[in-house]
Amino acid sequence: MTTTNASTATAPLRIAIAGASGRMGRMLIEAVLNSGDCALAGALDVPGSPALGQDAAAFLGRPAGVAIVSDLREGLANAQVLIDFTRPEGTMAHLQACRELGVKLVIGTTGFSEEQKAQIDEAAQEISIVMAPNMSVGVNVVMRLLDMAARALSQGYDIEIIEAHHRHKVDAPSGTALKMGEVVAAALGRDLKECAVYGREGVTGERDPSTIGFATVRGGDIIGDHTVLFAGTGERIEISHKSSSRAGYAQGSLRASRFLADKPQGLFGMEAVLGLA
Structure with missing residues:
Protein backbone atom coordinates (compact mmCIF):
# COMPACT_ATOMS: atom_id res chain seq x y z
CA MET A 1 0.00 0.00 0.00
CA THR A 2 1.34 3.40 -0.96
CA THR A 3 1.22 6.13 1.63
CA THR A 4 0.94 9.74 0.45
CA ASN A 5 2.17 12.50 2.71
CA ALA A 6 0.02 15.60 2.32
CA SER A 7 2.08 18.77 2.08
CA THR A 8 1.42 21.44 4.64
CA ALA A 9 -0.28 24.42 3.05
CA THR A 10 1.07 27.85 3.86
CA ALA A 11 -1.34 29.89 5.93
CA PRO A 12 -2.74 32.91 4.09
CA LEU A 13 -1.44 36.36 4.97
CA ARG A 14 -4.12 38.06 7.09
CA ILE A 15 -4.77 41.59 5.81
CA ALA A 16 -7.01 44.37 7.13
CA ILE A 17 -8.16 47.28 4.95
CA ALA A 18 -8.63 50.88 6.12
CA GLY A 19 -11.25 53.03 4.41
CA ALA A 20 -13.10 49.85 3.52
CA SER A 21 -16.15 51.52 1.96
CA GLY A 22 -14.18 53.94 -0.25
CA ARG A 23 -13.19 53.47 -3.88
CA MET A 24 -9.67 52.31 -3.09
CA GLY A 25 -10.78 50.31 -0.06
CA ARG A 26 -13.19 48.29 -2.17
CA MET A 27 -10.56 47.67 -4.82
CA LEU A 28 -8.21 46.39 -2.12
CA ILE A 29 -10.86 44.13 -0.63
CA GLU A 30 -11.58 42.63 -4.04
CA ALA A 31 -7.86 42.09 -4.67
CA VAL A 32 -7.39 40.33 -1.33
CA LEU A 33 -10.39 38.06 -1.89
CA ASN A 34 -9.21 37.18 -5.39
CA SER A 35 -5.65 36.41 -4.33
CA GLY A 36 -4.64 32.86 -3.63
CA ASP A 37 -2.43 33.62 -0.65
CA CYS A 38 -4.12 36.41 1.32
CA ALA A 39 -7.21 36.53 3.53
CA LEU A 40 -9.37 39.47 4.59
CA ALA A 41 -8.94 39.75 8.35
CA GLY A 42 -10.46 43.16 9.08
CA ALA A 43 -12.19 46.17 7.54
CA LEU A 44 -12.09 49.67 9.04
CA ASP A 45 -14.05 52.83 8.39
CA VAL A 46 -14.64 56.13 10.18
CA PRO A 47 -17.18 56.45 12.99
CA GLY A 48 -20.57 57.40 11.58
CA SER A 49 -19.98 55.73 8.22
CA PRO A 50 -23.21 54.20 6.86
CA ALA A 51 -21.18 51.10 5.96
CA LEU A 52 -20.46 50.17 9.59
CA GLY A 53 -21.78 46.73 10.45
CA GLN A 54 -22.09 45.67 6.83
CA ASP A 55 -20.14 42.77 5.37
CA ALA A 56 -16.99 44.20 3.81
CA ALA A 57 -17.58 42.35 0.54
CA ALA A 58 -21.32 43.00 0.25
CA PHE A 59 -20.65 45.22 -2.77
CA LEU A 60 -19.32 42.15 -4.59
CA GLY A 61 -22.39 40.07 -3.86
CA ARG A 62 -20.34 37.44 -2.04
CA PRO A 63 -20.03 37.89 1.74
CA ALA A 64 -16.53 37.69 3.22
CA GLY A 65 -17.66 37.14 6.78
CA VAL A 66 -15.86 40.29 7.91
CA ALA A 67 -17.89 43.26 9.14
CA ILE A 68 -16.80 46.87 8.66
CA VAL A 69 -16.01 48.42 12.06
CA SER A 70 -14.67 51.71 13.39
CA ASP A 71 -12.98 50.31 16.50
CA LEU A 72 -9.29 49.94 15.60
CA ARG A 73 -8.52 47.18 18.06
CA GLU A 74 -11.50 45.16 16.89
CA GLY A 75 -10.65 45.65 13.23
CA LEU A 76 -6.97 44.77 13.68
CA ALA A 77 -7.40 41.94 16.19
CA ASN A 78 -6.75 39.16 13.67
CA ALA A 79 -4.61 41.04 11.15
CA GLN A 80 -0.93 40.71 10.35
CA VAL A 81 -0.88 43.66 7.94
CA LEU A 82 -3.01 46.79 7.54
CA ILE A 83 -3.23 48.48 4.12
CA ASP A 84 -4.06 52.17 4.48
CA PHE A 85 -5.03 54.57 1.65
CA THR A 86 -6.92 57.11 3.74
CA ARG A 87 -5.88 60.61 4.87
CA PRO A 88 -2.94 61.69 7.03
CA GLU A 89 -4.94 62.17 10.23
CA GLY A 90 -6.54 58.74 9.86
CA THR A 91 -3.26 57.03 9.00
CA MET A 92 -1.56 58.50 12.05
CA ALA A 93 -4.26 57.04 14.31
CA HIS A 94 -3.91 53.68 12.54
CA LEU A 95 -0.13 53.88 12.91
CA GLN A 96 -0.40 54.18 16.68
CA ALA A 97 -2.79 51.22 16.89
CA CYS A 98 -0.57 49.08 14.65
CA ARG A 99 2.44 49.97 16.76
CA GLU A 100 0.67 48.92 19.94
CA LEU A 101 -0.68 45.68 18.44
CA GLY A 102 2.40 44.69 16.41
CA VAL A 103 0.58 44.89 13.07
CA LYS A 104 2.65 45.63 9.96
CA LEU A 105 1.55 48.57 7.82
CA VAL A 106 1.39 49.41 4.12
CA ILE A 107 0.86 53.16 3.67
CA GLY A 108 -0.42 54.55 0.38
CA THR A 109 -1.72 57.77 1.95
CA THR A 110 -0.12 61.03 0.76
CA GLY A 111 0.05 64.60 2.07
CA PHE A 112 1.97 63.98 5.32
CA SER A 113 3.71 66.82 7.14
CA GLU A 114 7.41 66.53 8.00
CA GLU A 115 6.43 65.93 11.63
CA GLN A 116 4.10 63.09 10.65
CA LYS A 117 6.80 61.52 8.46
CA ALA A 118 9.13 61.63 11.46
CA GLN A 119 6.53 59.79 13.57
CA ILE A 120 6.20 57.11 10.89
CA ASP A 121 9.98 56.72 10.81
CA GLU A 122 10.01 56.36 14.61
CA ALA A 123 7.27 53.71 14.53
CA ALA A 124 9.28 51.74 11.97
CA GLN A 125 11.81 51.02 14.72
CA GLU A 126 9.18 48.71 16.25
CA ILE A 127 7.05 47.49 13.30
CA SER A 128 7.74 47.03 9.60
CA ILE A 129 6.22 49.56 7.22
CA VAL A 130 6.13 50.05 3.47
CA MET A 131 5.34 53.66 2.59
CA ALA A 132 5.16 54.96 -0.97
CA PRO A 133 3.25 57.80 -2.65
CA ASN A 134 2.24 55.34 -5.34
CA MET A 135 1.96 51.57 -4.98
CA SER A 136 1.73 50.90 -8.72
CA SER A 244 -6.93 53.45 -16.12
CA SER A 245 -7.90 51.61 -12.93
CA ARG A 246 -6.98 51.49 -9.24
CA ALA A 247 -6.29 47.77 -9.70
CA GLY A 248 -2.59 48.45 -10.21
CA TYR A 249 -2.37 50.19 -6.83
CA ALA A 250 -4.14 47.27 -5.19
CA GLN A 251 -1.84 44.63 -6.70
CA GLY A 252 1.22 46.64 -5.72
CA SER A 253 -0.13 46.90 -2.17
CA LEU A 254 -0.44 43.12 -1.96
CA ARG A 255 3.15 42.76 -3.15
CA ALA A 256 4.17 45.19 -0.40
CA SER A 257 2.20 43.18 2.17
CA ARG A 258 3.90 39.95 1.13
CA PHE A 259 7.28 41.69 1.33
CA LEU A 260 6.60 42.67 4.95
CA ALA A 261 5.59 39.16 6.01
CA ASP A 262 9.07 38.27 7.31
CA LYS A 263 10.24 41.78 8.25
CA PRO A 264 10.02 42.48 12.01
CA GLN A 265 10.70 46.22 11.70
CA GLY A 266 11.98 48.87 9.31
CA LEU A 267 10.72 51.50 6.87
CA PHE A 268 10.77 50.45 3.22
CA GLY A 269 9.80 51.95 -0.13
CA MET A 270 8.41 50.20 -3.18
CA GLU A 271 11.89 50.09 -4.71
CA ALA A 272 12.81 47.59 -1.99
CA VAL A 273 9.61 45.61 -2.56
CA LEU A 274 10.35 45.35 -6.29
CA GLY A 275 14.08 44.66 -5.90
CA LEU A 276 15.03 47.98 -7.49
CA ALA A 277 16.93 49.36 -4.50
Missing part, protein backbone atom coordinates in the same frame (compact mmCIF):
# COMPACT_ATOMS: atom_id res chain seq x y z
CA VAL A 137 4.50 48.62 -9.99
CA GLY A 138 4.59 50.59 -13.24
CA VAL A 139 4.99 53.94 -11.50
CA ASN A 140 7.90 52.65 -9.46
CA VAL A 141 9.62 51.36 -12.59
CA VAL A 142 9.09 54.85 -14.06
CA MET A 143 10.90 56.29 -11.01
CA ARG A 144 14.00 54.28 -11.96
CA LEU A 145 13.71 55.45 -15.58
CA LEU A 146 13.50 59.06 -14.40
CA ASP A 147 16.70 58.69 -12.43
CA MET A 148 18.48 57.41 -15.53
CA ALA A 149 16.99 60.11 -17.79
CA ALA A 150 17.80 62.96 -15.43
CA ARG A 151 21.45 61.91 -15.21
CA ALA A 152 21.77 61.64 -18.99
CA LEU A 153 19.84 64.87 -19.68
CA SER A 154 21.42 66.98 -16.96
CA GLN A 155 22.52 69.75 -19.33
CA GLY A 156 20.36 71.72 -21.76
CA TYR A 157 16.94 70.32 -20.79
CA ASP A 158 14.15 72.04 -18.88
CA ILE A 159 12.14 69.73 -16.62
CA GLU A 160 8.40 69.99 -16.06
CA ILE A 161 6.10 67.57 -14.21
CA ILE A 162 2.43 67.46 -15.17
CA GLU A 163 -0.13 65.46 -13.18
CA ALA A 164 -3.89 64.98 -13.42
CA HIS A 165 -6.34 63.43 -10.94
CA HIS A 166 -10.06 63.22 -10.22
CA ARG A 167 -12.00 66.10 -8.71
CA HIS A 168 -12.09 64.49 -5.24
CA LYS A 169 -8.32 64.49 -4.63
CA VAL A 170 -7.53 66.89 -1.79
CA ASP A 171 -3.75 67.42 -2.07
CA ALA A 172 -1.71 68.99 -4.86
CA PRO A 173 0.68 68.31 -6.41
CA SER A 174 0.10 64.60 -5.98
CA GLY A 175 2.46 62.62 -3.78
CA THR A 176 3.57 60.72 -6.88
CA ALA A 177 4.43 63.94 -8.72
CA LEU A 178 6.42 65.17 -5.73
CA LYS A 179 8.28 61.86 -5.52
CA MET A 180 9.09 62.10 -9.23
CA GLY A 181 10.46 65.58 -8.57
CA GLU A 182 12.55 64.32 -5.68
CA VAL A 183 14.00 61.51 -7.81
CA VAL A 184 14.89 63.90 -10.63
CA ALA A 185 16.32 66.54 -8.27
CA ALA A 186 18.45 63.96 -6.44
CA ALA A 187 19.83 62.64 -9.73
CA LEU A 188 20.82 66.21 -10.62
CA GLY A 189 22.34 66.92 -7.21
CA ARG A 190 19.62 69.43 -6.31
CA ASP A 191 17.20 69.88 -3.41
CA LEU A 192 13.59 69.89 -4.64
CA LYS A 193 12.59 72.27 -1.84
CA GLU A 194 14.91 74.86 -3.34
CA CYS A 195 14.29 74.36 -7.05
CA ALA A 196 10.57 73.49 -7.34
CA VAL A 197 8.15 75.95 -8.97
CA TYR A 198 4.50 75.12 -8.24
CA GLY A 199 2.67 77.82 -10.15
CA ARG A 200 3.20 80.49 -12.77
CA GLU A 201 1.05 83.55 -13.39
CA GLY A 202 1.56 86.96 -14.92
CA VAL A 203 4.95 88.21 -16.04
CA THR A 204 7.24 85.52 -14.65
CA GLY A 205 10.38 86.36 -16.61
CA GLU A 206 12.55 83.88 -18.45
CA ARG A 207 12.56 80.36 -17.08
CA ASP A 208 15.35 79.57 -14.61
CA PRO A 209 17.02 76.43 -16.06
CA SER A 210 17.77 75.09 -12.59
CA THR A 211 14.09 74.83 -11.64
CA ILE A 212 11.69 71.88 -11.82
CA GLY A 213 8.16 72.98 -12.65
CA PHE A 214 4.89 71.38 -11.58
CA ALA A 215 1.47 71.67 -13.20
CA THR A 216 -1.69 70.22 -11.62
CA VAL A 217 -5.00 69.26 -13.25
CA ARG A 218 -8.10 68.24 -11.27
CA GLY A 219 -11.30 67.05 -12.88
CA GLY A 220 -13.79 64.29 -13.57
CA ASP A 221 -12.84 60.76 -12.64
CA ILE A 222 -9.20 60.73 -13.78
CA ILE A 223 -7.51 57.94 -11.82
CA GLY A 224 -4.00 59.34 -12.13
CA ASP A 225 -1.82 60.58 -15.00
CA HIS A 226 1.81 61.68 -14.60
CA THR A 227 4.23 62.98 -17.21
CA VAL A 228 7.78 64.23 -16.75
CA LEU A 229 8.88 66.41 -19.66
CA PHE A 230 12.53 66.97 -20.52
CA ALA A 231 12.41 69.83 -23.03
CA GLY A 232 15.63 70.52 -24.92
CA THR A 233 16.59 72.36 -28.09
CA GLY A 234 15.11 70.57 -31.07
CA GLU A 235 13.65 67.68 -29.09
CA ARG A 236 11.70 66.73 -26.01
CA ILE A 237 11.49 63.49 -24.07
CA GLU A 238 8.34 62.57 -22.16
CA ILE A 239 8.17 59.77 -19.62
CA SER A 240 4.55 59.07 -18.71
CA HIS A 241 2.43 56.76 -16.64
CA LYS A 242 -1.35 56.70 -16.94
CA SER A 243 -3.65 54.71 -14.68
Whole structure:
Protein backbone atom coordinates (compact mmCIF):
# COMPACT_ATOMS: atom_id res chain seq x y z
CA MET A 1 0.00 0.00 0.00
CA THR A 2 1.34 3.40 -0.96
CA THR A 3 1.22 6.13 1.63
CA THR A 4 0.94 9.74 0.45
CA ASN A 5 2.17 12.50 2.71
CA ALA A 6 0.02 15.60 2.32
CA SER A 7 2.08 18.77 2.08
CA THR A 8 1.42 21.44 4.64
CA ALA A 9 -0.28 24.42 3.05
CA THR A 10 1.07 27.85 3.86
CA ALA A 11 -1.34 29.89 5.93
CA PRO A 12 -2.74 32.91 4.09
CA LEU A 13 -1.44 36.36 4.97
CA ARG A 14 -4.12 38.06 7.09
CA ILE A 15 -4.77 41.59 5.81
CA ALA A 16 -7.01 44.37 7.13
CA ILE A 17 -8.16 47.28 4.95
CA ALA A 18 -8.63 50.88 6.12
CA GLY A 19 -11.25 53.03 4.41
CA ALA A 20 -13.10 49.85 3.52
CA SER A 21 -16.15 51.52 1.96
CA GLY A 22 -14.18 53.94 -0.25
CA ARG A 23 -13.19 53.47 -3.88
CA MET A 24 -9.67 52.31 -3.09
CA GLY A 25 -10.78 50.31 -0.06
CA ARG A 26 -13.19 48.29 -2.17
CA MET A 27 -10.56 47.67 -4.82
CA LEU A 28 -8.21 46.39 -2.12
CA ILE A 29 -10.86 44.13 -0.63
CA GLU A 30 -11.58 42.63 -4.04
CA ALA A 31 -7.86 42.09 -4.67
CA VAL A 32 -7.39 40.33 -1.33
CA LEU A 33 -10.39 38.06 -1.89
CA ASN A 34 -9.21 37.18 -5.39
CA SER A 35 -5.65 36.41 -4.33
CA GLY A 36 -4.64 32.86 -3.63
CA ASP A 37 -2.43 33.62 -0.65
CA CYS A 38 -4.12 36.41 1.32
CA ALA A 39 -7.21 36.53 3.53
CA LEU A 40 -9.37 39.47 4.59
CA ALA A 41 -8.94 39.75 8.35
CA GLY A 42 -10.46 43.16 9.08
CA ALA A 43 -12.19 46.17 7.54
CA LEU A 44 -12.09 49.67 9.04
CA ASP A 45 -14.05 52.83 8.39
CA VAL A 46 -14.64 56.13 10.18
CA PRO A 47 -17.18 56.45 12.99
CA GLY A 48 -20.57 57.40 11.58
CA SER A 49 -19.98 55.73 8.22
CA PRO A 50 -23.21 54.20 6.86
CA ALA A 51 -21.18 51.10 5.96
CA LEU A 52 -20.46 50.17 9.59
CA GLY A 53 -21.78 46.73 10.45
CA GLN A 54 -22.09 45.67 6.83
CA ASP A 55 -20.14 42.77 5.37
CA ALA A 56 -16.99 44.20 3.81
CA ALA A 57 -17.58 42.35 0.54
CA ALA A 58 -21.32 43.00 0.25
CA PHE A 59 -20.65 45.22 -2.77
CA LEU A 60 -19.32 42.15 -4.59
CA GLY A 61 -22.39 40.07 -3.86
CA ARG A 62 -20.34 37.44 -2.04
CA PRO A 63 -20.03 37.89 1.74
CA ALA A 64 -16.53 37.69 3.22
CA GLY A 65 -17.66 37.14 6.78
CA VAL A 66 -15.86 40.29 7.91
CA ALA A 67 -17.89 43.26 9.14
CA ILE A 68 -16.80 46.87 8.66
CA VAL A 69 -16.01 48.42 12.06
CA SER A 70 -14.67 51.71 13.39
CA ASP A 71 -12.98 50.31 16.50
CA LEU A 72 -9.29 49.94 15.60
CA ARG A 73 -8.52 47.18 18.06
CA GLU A 74 -11.50 45.16 16.89
CA GLY A 75 -10.65 45.65 13.23
CA LEU A 76 -6.97 44.77 13.68
CA ALA A 77 -7.40 41.94 16.19
CA ASN A 78 -6.75 39.16 13.67
CA ALA A 79 -4.61 41.04 11.15
CA GLN A 80 -0.93 40.71 10.35
CA VAL A 81 -0.88 43.66 7.94
CA LEU A 82 -3.01 46.79 7.54
CA ILE A 83 -3.23 48.48 4.12
CA ASP A 84 -4.06 52.17 4.48
CA PHE A 85 -5.03 54.57 1.65
CA THR A 86 -6.92 57.11 3.74
CA ARG A 87 -5.88 60.61 4.87
CA PRO A 88 -2.94 61.69 7.03
CA GLU A 89 -4.94 62.17 10.23
CA GLY A 90 -6.54 58.74 9.86
CA THR A 91 -3.26 57.03 9.00
CA MET A 92 -1.56 58.50 12.05
CA ALA A 93 -4.26 57.04 14.31
CA HIS A 94 -3.91 53.68 12.54
CA LEU A 95 -0.13 53.88 12.91
CA GLN A 96 -0.40 54.18 16.68
CA ALA A 97 -2.79 51.22 16.89
CA CYS A 98 -0.57 49.08 14.65
CA ARG A 99 2.44 49.97 16.76
CA GLU A 100 0.67 48.92 19.94
CA LEU A 101 -0.68 45.68 18.44
CA GLY A 102 2.40 44.69 16.41
CA VAL A 103 0.58 44.89 13.07
CA LYS A 104 2.65 45.63 9.96
CA LEU A 105 1.55 48.57 7.82
CA VAL A 106 1.39 49.41 4.12
CA ILE A 107 0.86 53.16 3.67
CA GLY A 108 -0.42 54.55 0.38
CA THR A 109 -1.72 57.77 1.95
CA THR A 110 -0.12 61.03 0.76
CA GLY A 111 0.05 64.60 2.07
CA PHE A 112 1.97 63.98 5.32
CA SER A 113 3.71 66.82 7.14
CA GLU A 114 7.41 66.53 8.00
CA GLU A 115 6.43 65.93 11.63
CA GLN A 116 4.10 63.09 10.65
CA LYS A 117 6.80 61.52 8.46
CA ALA A 118 9.13 61.63 11.46
CA GLN A 119 6.53 59.79 13.57
CA ILE A 120 6.20 57.11 10.89
CA ASP A 121 9.98 56.72 10.81
CA GLU A 122 10.01 56.36 14.61
CA ALA A 123 7.27 53.71 14.53
CA ALA A 124 9.28 51.74 11.97
CA GLN A 125 11.81 51.02 14.72
CA GLU A 126 9.18 48.71 16.25
CA ILE A 127 7.05 47.49 13.30
CA SER A 128 7.74 47.03 9.60
CA ILE A 129 6.22 49.56 7.22
CA VAL A 130 6.13 50.05 3.47
CA MET A 131 5.34 53.66 2.59
CA ALA A 132 5.16 54.96 -0.97
CA PRO A 133 3.25 57.80 -2.65
CA ASN A 134 2.24 55.34 -5.34
CA MET A 135 1.96 51.57 -4.98
CA SER A 136 1.73 50.90 -8.72
CA VAL A 137 4.50 48.62 -9.99
CA GLY A 138 4.59 50.59 -13.24
CA VAL A 139 4.99 53.94 -11.50
CA ASN A 140 7.90 52.65 -9.46
CA VAL A 141 9.62 51.36 -12.59
CA VAL A 142 9.09 54.85 -14.06
CA MET A 143 10.90 56.29 -11.01
CA ARG A 144 14.00 54.28 -11.96
CA LEU A 145 13.71 55.45 -15.58
CA LEU A 146 13.50 59.06 -14.40
CA ASP A 147 16.70 58.69 -12.43
CA MET A 148 18.48 57.41 -15.53
CA ALA A 149 16.99 60.11 -17.79
CA ALA A 150 17.80 62.96 -15.43
CA ARG A 151 21.45 61.91 -15.21
CA ALA A 152 21.77 61.64 -18.99
CA LEU A 153 19.84 64.87 -19.68
CA SER A 154 21.42 66.98 -16.96
CA GLN A 155 22.52 69.75 -19.33
CA GLY A 156 20.36 71.72 -21.76
CA TYR A 157 16.94 70.32 -20.79
CA ASP A 158 14.15 72.04 -18.88
CA ILE A 159 12.14 69.73 -16.62
CA GLU A 160 8.40 69.99 -16.06
CA ILE A 161 6.10 67.57 -14.21
CA ILE A 162 2.43 67.46 -15.17
CA GLU A 163 -0.13 65.46 -13.18
CA ALA A 164 -3.89 64.98 -13.42
CA HIS A 165 -6.34 63.43 -10.94
CA HIS A 166 -10.06 63.22 -10.22
CA ARG A 167 -12.00 66.10 -8.71
CA HIS A 168 -12.09 64.49 -5.24
CA LYS A 169 -8.32 64.49 -4.63
CA VAL A 170 -7.53 66.89 -1.79
CA ASP A 171 -3.75 67.42 -2.07
CA ALA A 172 -1.71 68.99 -4.86
CA PRO A 173 0.68 68.31 -6.41
CA SER A 174 0.10 64.60 -5.98
CA GLY A 175 2.46 62.62 -3.78
CA THR A 176 3.57 60.72 -6.88
CA ALA A 177 4.43 63.94 -8.72
CA LEU A 178 6.42 65.17 -5.73
CA LYS A 179 8.28 61.86 -5.52
CA MET A 180 9.09 62.10 -9.23
CA GLY A 181 10.46 65.58 -8.57
CA GLU A 182 12.55 64.32 -5.68
CA VAL A 183 14.00 61.51 -7.81
CA VAL A 184 14.89 63.90 -10.63
CA ALA A 185 16.32 66.54 -8.27
CA ALA A 186 18.45 63.96 -6.44
CA ALA A 187 19.83 62.64 -9.73
CA LEU A 188 20.82 66.21 -10.62
CA GLY A 189 22.34 66.92 -7.21
CA ARG A 190 19.62 69.43 -6.31
CA ASP A 191 17.20 69.88 -3.41
CA LEU A 192 13.59 69.89 -4.64
CA LYS A 193 12.59 72.27 -1.84
CA GLU A 194 14.91 74.86 -3.34
CA CYS A 195 14.29 74.36 -7.05
CA ALA A 196 10.57 73.49 -7.34
CA VAL A 197 8.15 75.95 -8.97
CA TYR A 198 4.50 75.12 -8.24
CA GLY A 199 2.67 77.82 -10.15
CA ARG A 200 3.20 80.49 -12.77
CA GLU A 201 1.05 83.55 -13.39
CA GLY A 202 1.56 86.96 -14.92
CA VAL A 203 4.95 88.21 -16.04
CA THR A 204 7.24 85.52 -14.65
CA GLY A 205 10.38 86.36 -16.61
CA GLU A 206 12.55 83.88 -18.45
CA ARG A 207 12.56 80.36 -17.08
CA ASP A 208 15.35 79.57 -14.61
CA PRO A 209 17.02 76.43 -16.06
CA SER A 210 17.77 75.09 -12.59
CA THR A 211 14.09 74.83 -11.64
CA ILE A 212 11.69 71.88 -11.82
CA GLY A 213 8.16 72.98 -12.65
CA PHE A 214 4.89 71.38 -11.58
CA ALA A 215 1.47 71.67 -13.20
CA THR A 216 -1.69 70.22 -11.62
CA VAL A 217 -5.00 69.26 -13.25
CA ARG A 218 -8.10 68.24 -11.27
CA GLY A 219 -11.30 67.05 -12.88
CA GLY A 220 -13.79 64.29 -13.57
CA ASP A 221 -12.84 60.76 -12.64
CA ILE A 222 -9.20 60.73 -13.78
CA ILE A 223 -7.51 57.94 -11.82
CA GLY A 224 -4.00 59.34 -12.13
CA ASP A 225 -1.82 60.58 -15.00
CA HIS A 226 1.81 61.68 -14.60
CA THR A 227 4.23 62.98 -17.21
CA VAL A 228 7.78 64.23 -16.75
CA LEU A 229 8.88 66.41 -19.66
CA PHE A 230 12.53 66.97 -20.52
CA ALA A 231 12.41 69.83 -23.03
CA GLY A 232 15.63 70.52 -24.92
CA THR A 233 16.59 72.36 -28.09
CA GLY A 234 15.11 70.57 -31.07
CA GLU A 235 13.65 67.68 -29.09
CA ARG A 236 11.70 66.73 -26.01
CA ILE A 237 11.49 63.49 -24.07
CA GLU A 238 8.34 62.57 -22.16
CA ILE A 239 8.17 59.77 -19.62
CA SER A 240 4.55 59.07 -18.71
CA HIS A 241 2.43 56.76 -16.64
CA LYS A 242 -1.35 56.70 -16.94
CA SER A 243 -3.65 54.71 -14.68
CA SER A 244 -6.93 53.45 -16.12
CA SER A 245 -7.90 51.61 -12.93
CA ARG A 246 -6.98 51.49 -9.24
CA ALA A 247 -6.29 47.77 -9.70
CA GLY A 248 -2.59 48.45 -10.21
CA TYR A 249 -2.37 50.19 -6.83
CA ALA A 250 -4.14 47.27 -5.19
CA GLN A 251 -1.84 44.63 -6.70
CA GLY A 252 1.22 46.64 -5.72
CA SER A 253 -0.13 46.90 -2.17
CA LEU A 254 -0.44 43.12 -1.96
CA ARG A 255 3.15 42.76 -3.15
CA ALA A 256 4.17 45.19 -0.40
CA SER A 257 2.20 43.18 2.17
CA ARG A 258 3.90 39.95 1.13
CA PHE A 259 7.28 41.69 1.33
CA LEU A 260 6.60 42.67 4.95
CA ALA A 261 5.59 39.16 6.01
CA ASP A 262 9.07 38.27 7.31
CA LYS A 263 10.24 41.78 8.25
CA PRO A 264 10.02 42.48 12.01
CA GLN A 265 10.70 46.22 11.70
CA GLY A 266 11.98 48.87 9.31
CA LEU A 267 10.72 51.50 6.87
CA PHE A 268 10.77 50.45 3.22
CA GLY A 269 9.80 51.95 -0.13
CA MET A 270 8.41 50.20 -3.18
CA GLU A 271 11.89 50.09 -4.71
CA ALA A 272 12.81 47.59 -1.99
CA VAL A 273 9.61 45.61 -2.56
CA LEU A 274 10.35 45.35 -6.29
CA GLY A 275 14.08 44.66 -5.90
CA LEU A 276 15.03 47.98 -7.49
CA ALA A 277 16.93 49.36 -4.50
